Amino acid sequence: xxLGVPVQVMHINKQDRAVVNINNIEVVVNTALVPDVxxxxxxxxxxxxxxxxxxxxxxEESIAVxxxxxxxx
Amino acid sequence: MFDLRQMSNPLLLKEMVKKTIDxxxxxxxxxKKRPVFMEVCGTHTVAFSRSGVRGLxxxxxxxxxxxxCPVCVTSQQDIDRVLxxxxxxxxxxxxxxxxxxxxxxxxxxxxxxxxxxxxxIIYSPLEAIKMAAENPKREIVLxxxxxxxxxxxxxxxxxxxxxxxxxNISVYSLHKTMPxxxxxxxxxxxxAIDALLLPGHVAAITGYRSFDFIASKYKIPAVxxxxxxxxxxxxxxxxLNMLLKGESRIENLYSRxxxxxxxxxxxxxxxxxxxxxxxxxxxLGEIAGSGLLLKSLYREFxxxxxxxxxxxxxxxxxxxxRCGDLLMGKIRPFQCNLxxxxxxxxxxxxxxxxxxxxxCSVYYRYDVSDGESGYDEx
Ligand code: SF4
Numbered sequence: 423x424x425l426g427v428p429v430q431v432m433h434i435n436k437q438d439r440a441v442v443n444i445n446n447i448e449v450v451v452n453t454a455l456v457p458d459v460x461x462x463x464x465x466x467x468x469x470x471x472x473x474x475x476x477x478x479x480x481x482e483e484s485i486a487v488x489x490x491x492x493x494x495x
Numbered sequence: 496m497f498d499l500r501q502m503s504n505p506l507l508l509k510e511m512v513k514k515t516i517d518x519x520x521x522x523x524x525x526x527k528k529r530p531v532f533m534e535v536c537g538t539h540t541v542a543f544s545r546s547g548v549r550g551l552x553x554x555x556x557x558x559x560x561x562x563x564c565p566v567c568v569t570s571q572q573d574i575d576r577v578l579x580x581x582x583x584x585x586x587x588x589x590x591x592x593x594x595x596x597x598x599x600x601x602x603x604x605x606x607x608x609x610x611x612x613x614x615x616i617i618y619s620p621l622e623a624i625k626m627a628a629e630n631p632k633r634e635i636v637l638x639x640x641x642x643x644x645x646x647x648x649x650x651x652x653x654x655x656x657x658x659x660x661x662x663n664i665s666v667y668s669l670h671k672t673m674p675x676x677x678x679x680x681x682x683x684x685x686x687a688i689d690a691l692l693l694p695g696h697v698a699a700i701t702g703y704r705s706f707d708f709i710a711s712k713y714k715i716p717a718v719x720x721x722x723x724x725x726x727x728x729x730x731x732x733x734x735l736n737m738l739l740k741g742e743s744r745i746e747n748l749y750s751r752x753x754x755x756x757x758x759x760x761x762x763x764x765x766x767x768x769x770x771x772x773x774x775x776x777x778x779l780g781e782i783a784g785s786g787l788l789l790k791s792l793y794r795e796f797x798x799x800x801x802x803x804x805x806x807x808x809x810x811x812x813x814x815x816x817r818c819g820d821l822l823m824g825k826i827r828p829f830q831c832n833l834x835x836x837x838x839x840x841x842x843x844x845x846x847x848x849x850x851x852x853x854x855c856s857v858y859y860r861y862d863v864s865d866g867e868s869g870y871d872e873x
Contacts, residue, residue, distance in 0.1 A: 454651045455761040466752055470619020471648040474699045480751035482497040492510045
């Protein structure tokens with residue numbers, strides 16, 4: 423049920439529906455739980471619903487912390 | 496734009512594993528015993544086994560599964576009730592696929608379907624609304640199995656059913672919520688877990704602060720983590736670090752999705768439709784305030800109001816299957832005498848061998864002994 427991988431929004435269909443790319447297949451997901459979804463956003467999906475947007479900045483930051491740790495500790 | 500595939504950079508992962516093993520050896524030096532960590536969420540169980548990280552870190556940490564596989568924690572009496580519901584004339588049962596092969600006392604949904612019950616597998620609960628509209632003479636029963644992550648989807652579905660005036664749909668809510676189950680686990684006399692890896696997508700909904708009690712009251716270190724290999728190695732490293740320093744905190748390592756307070760829109764949807772109730776968990780028993788029941792405003796959509804069901808007898812396998820012990824982190828699948836010998840994915844004796852997130856089915860698929868390390872003998 424938990425896809426566990428982020429998917430990217432290809433286009434917005436209508437209110438509360440976004441089309442995402444899952445393994446190169448276009449799948450419609452419900453976005454009622456995540457207001458303000460835009461094309462290009464990465465979403466986490468569960469049971470056909472987007473449950474949250476993925477912050478790319480936060481992901482980059484997590485990796486930067488590890489790179490620093492590996493370099494200096 | 497940052498490329499998320501960076502999280503799978505093998506050179507980075509290799510260095511992370513090295514650092515984590517160094518850290519683990521320091522903890523071993525200090526405590527003279529391998530720490531026991533619980534990955535509460537079934538999706539983490541899959542991530543550890545499929546990636547091989549569980550085996551890779553076997554020397555420094557004993558990783559146990561927890562009560563985070565929704566199908567697995569569904570009690571035997573609830574499974575039996577579901578089977579009774581599927582037999583009612585005129586009922587179409589809409590369920591996530593994992594429930595199909597779970598053995599009840601004397602049958603399974605798969606067997607009921609073979610005998611003529613109308614059981615449909617859905618991916619999203621919204622499909623049940625379409626099903627109800629297309630089959631106005633049938634009663635669609637949506638099986639609500641899942642945690643805080645699934646409940647918002649069911650809540651939106653019921654709100655939509657009400658808006659569209661679809662009245663031949665009901666929900667059998669077996670939803671469970673994590674905090675009180677974890678409290679019950681932490682209060683257990685036999686609890687012997689040193690640190691917890693918390694379910695990332697539950698925390699995305701509830702916010703990581705909802706798990707504060709683990710550190711503040713029970714002094715157990717815990718991390719909220721995602722499901723990439725990067726994430727699970729980070730989680731182990733962070734927990735080892737806390738153990739080494741003697742700290743107990745809740746660390747949010749999944750900040751790309753999880754915030755302090757969670758998804759407020761989803762919480763509102765859930766609060767509109769559900770209220771806290773008691774739930775029976777396999778292994779853990781009845782836990783007050785660990786279930787989600789429909790509020791009176793939505794009671795008309797409650798399956799048990801429409802169809803009062805009697806419960807059948809307990810399973811003859813109940814004593815042999817050790818799913819319950821597994822879900823409490825007491826054992827690993829290898830320690831069940833039936834694992835791989837009698838109980839297999841083709842002949843599952845318990846839900847932990849059925850669900851894709853169940854520890855037994857996950858270990859069956861991915862965790863093999865190399866004949867030397869004795870990995871599956873420990
Ligand atoms: S191997 Fe089978 S019988 Fe044993 S605990 Fe797992 S599901 Fe139950």
